[in-house]
Amino acid sequence: MGASNLEILAYEDTPLGVLCLRRRELLNEPGTLVTEVTLNHEFLMSSYHTDSERILATQALEMNTGKDLKVLVGGLGLGYTAAEALKSDRVSQVDVIEFLPQVKEWLEQGLIPLSETLNQDTRLSVLQGDVYRYLFENPKKHYDLILIDVDHSPDDNLDGANALFYTVEGLKAARKHLNPGGVMAIWSYAESSPFVDALQAVFGQVKVKPVTFNNRSINNEAFTDWLFFVTISP
DSSP states (O other), X not given: OTTTTEEEEEEEEETTEEEEEEEEEOTTSTTOEEEEEEETTEEEEESSOOHHHHHHHHHHHHHOOOSSEEEEEEOOTTSHHHHHHHTOTTEEXXXXXXXXXXXXXXXXXXXXXXXXXXXXXXXXXXXXXOHHHHHHSOOSSOEEEEEEOOSSBTTBOSSGGGGGGGSHHHHHHHHTTEEEEEEEEEEESSOOHHHHHXXXXXXXXXXXXXXXXXXXXXXXXXXXXXXXXXXXXX
C-alpha cells in the first residue's frame, strides 16, 4: 500500500463531479482492507459497512414470496444489493441500471470486491443509463422487485433532476413497472416524512426500516440508514 496506506484504483471526471475508487487498510484493524468511493472528494460508499445495502434486497425478498423473480436495481455502487438478490434461488434475473459508465467499467475490470462473483452470474445484466428516466417511461418489461440506491436521500439528490422520482407523480410512473405483488425499496441515509407521505398516497402502507451500525472506521460512531418498502397487492 505504501506509506500513505492508500491505493487509488480509479480517479476520473464524470457529469456528477470527480469520482474516485480507492482501497486502504484500516489503521485500527491491521490487515482489513476496505474499498471506498468518493464523489467530489466526499465519502459516498464503502465495502466495510454494507448491511443496509444488503438488507434492501433481503427485506424485499421476504415481502415477495414468489418464484422466477425479476429484479431491477437502480445504482450498481459496489454491487452489494445486486449480489444479495442473486443469492436467492427464487431470483431468475437481475437488471442493474447504473448512471456512471465508470462504475460499470470498475465491475468489468475487476476493481470492486464482488467483481468475480457478479461477473460470473449469468442472471445479471448491467446497463449504463438513468434509472429514474427509465422508470418515467412506459414499461418495456415488468419487475417483481425494484431496488433503488442512487441518492443520499429523497431530500438530498446527486442530481437535481432526480427529485421528481420522490414525488407522487414520479412514484405513480415507477409503480407501472411492478408486477402484482411487486415490491419497491428505496435506500436513504436520512428519514423523510414528505417521501413517506408520497409513498402512502401512491401505494398505501409503507414499511420504514432503520438500520443502525457502529462505524468502527470513524471512532465507532453510530449511524442509521433508512430503508423504505412498499408493495402492490397481488
